[in-house]
Amino acid sequence: MFHGPWQRHKDLVSIHDLSAEEVEALFQLAANVKARPERYRTALSGQTLAMIFEKSSTRTRVSFEVGMYQLGGLATFLSSRDIQIGRGETIEDTAKVLSRYVNGIMARTFAHATVTDLAKYATVPVINGLTDLLHPCQALTDYFTARERFGTIKGLTLAYVGDGNNMAHSLMLGGPKAGMNVRVASPEGYKPKPAIVELAKQDAATAGTTVEVVTRPEDAVRGAHVVYTDVFASMGQEAEAQVRLKAFAGYQVTPELMETADKEAIFMHCLPCHRGEEVA
Missing domain, CATH: 3.40.50.1370 (Aspartate/ornithine carbamoyltransferase)
Known part of the structure; x- marks a missing residue:
């Protein structure tokens, strides 16, 4: 149901990484989901998204949580108090461990390098929910x-x-x-x-x-x-x-x-x- 030309991209770190055709396909998919939401209620059934929030947010958290729920998946929230980055654990270890538990990682962080490092070491897709450099979503x-x-x-x-x-x-x-x-x-x-x-x-x-x-x-x-x-x-x-x-x-x-x-x-x-x- 989610087949499209963008699937060769594992991560969404920067819009620069997407082609115009992939962006158009994403727009068309979004329009389809809005028009016929009932067709997509199980699109992410059994899938879990880890959400890392170094920076708090109303809209980012609610949109990702509600989006996962409406597509049949689950989102788990991890604040800076819930993860060990900055208290001794490396981003590499965090990325690899989370990859064993979840199907995707969304990170909203200060340093852009945090997201690029997560994408480098994770074996599941990583989404940039915001960094000090970029805000692609x-x-x-x-x-x-x-x-x-x-x-x-x-x-x-x-x-x-x-x-x-x-x-x-x-x-x-x-x-x-x-x-x-x-x-x-x-x-x-x-x-x-x-x-x-x-x-x-x-x-x-x-x-x-x-x-x-x-x-x-x-x-x-x-x-x-x-x-x-x-x-x-x-x-x-x-x-x-x-x-x-x-x-x-x-x-x-x-x-x-x-x-x-x-x-x-x-x-x-x-x-x-x-x-x-x-x-x-």
């Missing part, structure tokens, strides 16, 4: 949502305004695979990592789309079909919050900024949002 979901809204997103433009963080990185990497152009506006000192920008531009050149990084929000949003933002200070950056608020002055998504976007444009946020800060 969120970006894929957002592109799917845009696809639902517009029917097709090929050739449309997504504008991201704010911190050049994991969300910006995955949206940049996802745009070429979904067929969208991406423009990112961030202040100096907070722009996306150059290595990610270069990778996204290479993928865009192959796909026939564009990826741009600018400084002025207006330059990103003008004519865009999707306007996206995220918090100015992510989890783990609380000590920088006041400094970041000053740095991101002028980067709030306001009704006035939205007026410069396409007349049918939609606003998106990965949540949680801080109203009055990154969004009016």
Whole structure:
């Protein structure tokens, strides 16, 4: 029931690892599951997903737990207090042991290396639920949502305004695979990592789309079909919050900024949002 071209990929660590055809197949599968959920109620029967959470989350935990349940599987939650990583046990040992118990591992961590090491040593699929570098599941979901809204997103433009963080990185990497152009506006000192920008531009050149990084929000949003933002200070950056608020002055998504976007444009946020800060 889940046969598709993406199956040769054991893990989902970065959208860069997927082809445009695989992303389209995932979108089509998601649409099918939403349209006919009763057909998929036993699709993961007897399967167990281990969920490692170094970073807490409302949406990530609920979506994976409920998703596994609705597909007939089971999800088991492991907080940083429940696992031994950081208290002497190596990631290699953790990955190998969990692989003996479960059918897949989803990890939401701080260091990106934690997920890449889990994927390296696990013998079951590993899903990146978020790292400080990337947030692929969120970006894929957002592109799917845009696809639902517009029917097709090929050739449309997504504008991201704010911190050049994991969300910006995955949206940049996802745009070429979904067929969208991406423009990112961030202040100096907070722009996306150059290595990610270069990778996204290479993928865009192959796909026939564009990826741009600018400084002025207006330059990103003008004519865009999707306007996206995220918090100015992510989890783990609380000590920088006041400094970041000053740095991101002028980067709030306001009704006035939205007026410069396409007349049918939609606003998106990965949540949680801080109203009055990154969004009016």
